[in-house]
Amino acid sequence: MASVDVPVALLGYGTVGAAVHRLLEESADEIERATGHRLRVTRALVRDTSKDRGFSPEPGVLSDDFATIRDDPAIQVVAEVMGGVDPAGDYVLELLRAGRPVVTANKQLVARRGAELFEAAAAGGVQLRFEASVCAAIPVIKVLRESLVVTNVHRVLGIVNGTTNLILSAMEGGRPYGEALAEAQRLGFAEADPTEDVAGIDAAAKTAILATVAFGTRVPLDWVDVEGIEHVTLDHVVAARALDMHLKLIGRATLVGDRVDVRVGPAFVDRHHPLAAVEGAFNAVMLQGDAIREITLEGPGAGGIETASAVVADMVSVVGTTGTGFLQNDPVWRKLERLPAGDLTSPFYLRLEVDDRAGVLARIAHELAAEGVSVARLVQQPGDGHAVLHVVTHEAPAGRVEAALTAIRALPESRGEASALPVVSDRGVEELGWT
């Protein structure tokens, strides 16, 4: 790159796009110090060029015609900040194939069409960076790819959706789910249709991307076992509190031998675990590896300016490493299999409603033992005529726990509810200090 002046383009000029433009202008000096180049937005694609915009580009920059960007040979990096899988995916593919580096903030695009996109990047000999697609300003992709290159990361645990974390925090304060959701909507944290957040769809895309980068194998979105928070009740929150834990929506990716397990769902998090303290709309990702033990990154996982800061960092990294071989390629380098869902082990929390009479405990203990599930702690809470049992198990395969629950539900003493949630702890449950 000979020129000091580097023309760049944006696909999209909404919340994130306008913030990218503002950051590029305000930080032009910092960027020049870091890279020797000044990045200047010469084109930005929108649907409606006549719309009123807070931070407006110079006349002639906005365009509703993708060809003005595709066909301008001066443009050296393009940031895709328009969202959606179509037509964003096709635009990005065309650019990469034409040898144009691309930076994207689009988690659904990377999670769904990553394979094609990285193939096109390799064919075009250019970089595709995607830091902003996972947890906005938290630089987890760069850290995974550049700092943890030799650490063999085998587990990723994350709170990767701020909206659900905010709702669960509010529920810990005593509000029922519906009220907490309505409050998040009122505050602008949840959409009018909150499905993408509360059903775990957003978290699933991010967890799939994290797993792909961490393990170097393509993790398709449909491998992710997803459960949202719609069925979480105050009972769960109260039980967590009583056990000195926090209820969180956790994205988990685990490398087991040469197979992977990726899932998103509510979990109990031990109070001493670094993820337990993540409050409100914040995100955090813990990376566990051989050489590093564990590194946790925490910060804002959304927001226009926060996301834009990651987009700009990626643009700066592209400009700063053009011409070298450094990590321009597909993060994927091996082909691992999906672990059968029932094989993943974890400690579990079980909530069982049973008749309050002699012998029930023994029968439940028997069913758990029959599946090899051993009990670390049991609290019996009397109700009127029935009892609620709170059980925390030692590490056990999810499939065996599910089988034990099925057997328990079939007991004549069962009063219906028998549910399980994984427990996230950085220590064995036997060290949780229970007596």
Place this chain on the structure above:
Amino acid sequence: MASVDVPVALLGYGTVGAAVHRLLEESADEIERATGHRLRVTRALVRDTSKDRGFSPEPGVLSDDFATIRDDPAIQVVAEVMGGVDPAGDYVLELLRAGRPVVTANKQLVARRGAELFEAAAAGGVQLRFEASVCAAIPVIKVLRESLVVTNVHRVLGIVNGTTNLILSAMEGGRPYGEALAEAQRLGFAEADPTEDVAGIDAAAKTAILATVAFGTRVPLDWVDVEGIEHVTLDHVVAARALDMHLKLIGRATLVGDRVDVRVGPAFVDRHHPLAAVEGAFNAVMLQGDAIREITLEGPGAGGIETASAVVADMVSVVGTTGTGFLQNDPVWRKLERLPAGDLTSPFYLRLEVDDRAGVLARIAHELAAEGVSVARLVQQPGDGHAVLHVVTHEAPAGRVEAALTAIRALPESRGEASALPVVSDRGVEELGWT
């Protein structure tokens, strides 16, 4: 860099050096995938080549003569993992001047001789990377320099010494300082002479480096106001607990206009602050900036293999970005002044021992008010004949708080002790939920 095979050298082959060698060998494939190059250790400097070593290099690799490294033109990166300021500093200078990129894990060297070293790197046209010098495996330098390039970081808060954090954690469990220190020594976390850790010397070097990189101005070590944990007592720990806070040794760097304040000392950390949950020998650094609000990185801050993982990541980054302009230069680009120590504001915790008689509270309140220090919370704890007052103030300049303490100590009712510690909170003290 034409060759796929890249000869590298180590200065030092101790705990970290041997681990670097092992990681380079074990992860040769990963590194080749990332950079297209295989890094091979062809020389390692030691004092005693005949010493028995766990992980031994091939014959001919160990040398006690620096010239064998300096004069070998094939060597393309050198990792300095020998420690000490002399002769390590002179070796690194010679290498940089000769156009050889260097990676170092040596905090004292970077903190004391950074200016010279970066000047030599610029003159030689090569990179000097130093990730491992601050918090081992936690990639805070890379994140600051490459991910937060446009975020205007204005505050860095860190738990950057694992030994003292471990000791303070043990004190929270009820052990007095001496016993907690002895335990840390027994476990191998503290040296026989623990001064560098407990007096804050290690934390001061790391905080100076963090401030230099975060603010882009050279922060000499003697600007850092340092207080260790030697005088922390169980009284402090108990008072912290009663106020729902944790006592931590905190490194703090603050940008105030165009002046900087850098200090290391014990502080009270609000229970909800991300640093409060950092337990045992772990480290964590919180970076606050305009675009990102705050990002916290947590992980192991020491250990041979953890430190080696950062050294190797730096070597990989050097090899992966050679030939580009990306961040090879001195992180320093401006010249800021040191803020007068008394001007830095913070909420403070005050512990005052006074006679238990009428009117004392009024006189103390008067002295605080006279300095413009306003009280957020006050707890009076009766003793025999005297009382201990625990005061948490609103944000106030350290100098005014110190002046108020001096006045309070001079009161006839004062029983001697009148001490202050800063309070770290991510919320205003008025939001701490006290009534």
